[in-house]
């Protein structure tokens with residue numbers, strides 16, 4: 277008999293779909309993959325060159341548990357330069373992907389039975405991470421009319437004696453919505469009043485199409501003290517496979533996180549860490565170029581979606597996803613899960629991979645990723661239009 281924590285684990289639906297799409301491709305079936313949560317660009321050349329140099333220079337041994345000191349220095353400089361945030365190197369912990377940064381954060385701040393507030397729709401790993409680290413996910417429904425951004429009132433209503441933290445994902449996966457400074461301030465004030473931690477997952481922060489992005493930690497010193505900023509290289513630098521994420525928090529939290537990480541995984545790959553220094557120091561142009569392409573694709577996708585009867589979307593101001601409301605078709609599709617049925621049919625009958633909203637806690641939606649070629653996005657959406665017209 278395996279451990280209890282495994283019994284309640286839900287396998288990742290997004291990974292499941294991309295595996296199925298890959299298997300179809302291997303079997304010779306052309307699949308348009310609009311389900312992917314990773315950039316379709318290569319890692320910038322400067323990062324690759326630095327990675328190769330790191331191997332040749334023999335940076336292949338153990339390093340500090342909290343991460344390489346030069347990389348942590350580069351992260352501090354990035355946070356100052358781009359977010360006007362002052363952190364010292366002992367407040368930074370570099371981990372194997374933002375996924376482990378989040379897990380390590382939860383291990384550091386939650387006790388068994390503590391509740392962690394997760395706004396719905398949510399990135400599908402949050403509930404599993406909370407459960408695996410002994411906590412209890414507490415879901416908060418938000419409104420489509422407010423682009424699924426949780427309000428201070430909704431947050432307040434979910435807080436009780438057991439509440440330890442709230443996860444705020446900004447820009448959001450799966451919706452692409454971005455919280456304004458005023459919205460963040462209202463949420464953060466509730467957190468301060470109730471002494472709960474803010475886990476600010478800002479991994480898509482550099483893929484934001486608004487004039488400016490506000491990190492919740494920027495709002496005040498008191499808010500920064502209660503916030504664990506989670507960020508990483510995967511999305512903005514197209515470094516998904518290099519596995520690098522980081523947190524910025526108080527020295528006390530960071531010290532504990534470093535100690536946990538030291539025992540569980542030692543530290544992330546030394547070579548990848550050396551490569552990432554180049555990513556933070558000299559890839560601003562690569563990031564800007566990728567963002568420009570994403571924006572073009574986003575605008576094109578929105579134009580097509582607008583022409584499809586019955587569909588509406590959450591305003592996508594960041595990341596590379598569009599959360600499409602298919603609720604109009606619920607009465608026409610005779611299945612328990614609308615989003616699963618639509619995504620199954622689209623993959624199996626029309627060779628287009630999309631992610632069912634049920635994976636993110638809302639069955640009236642599907643998630644489209646525009647980390648794909650423009651032609652594929654257009655063709656995929658045309659097939660969706662034809663499919664829905666026959667429902």
Ligand SMILES: Cc1ncc(COP(=O)(O)O)c(C=O)c1O
Nearest residue numbers: 313373374375399449508510521
């Ligand atoms: C919202 C969000 N947070 C964190 C992650 C994890 O990123 P990483 O690949 O760095 O572990 C992802 C990846 O899909 C994500 O979408």
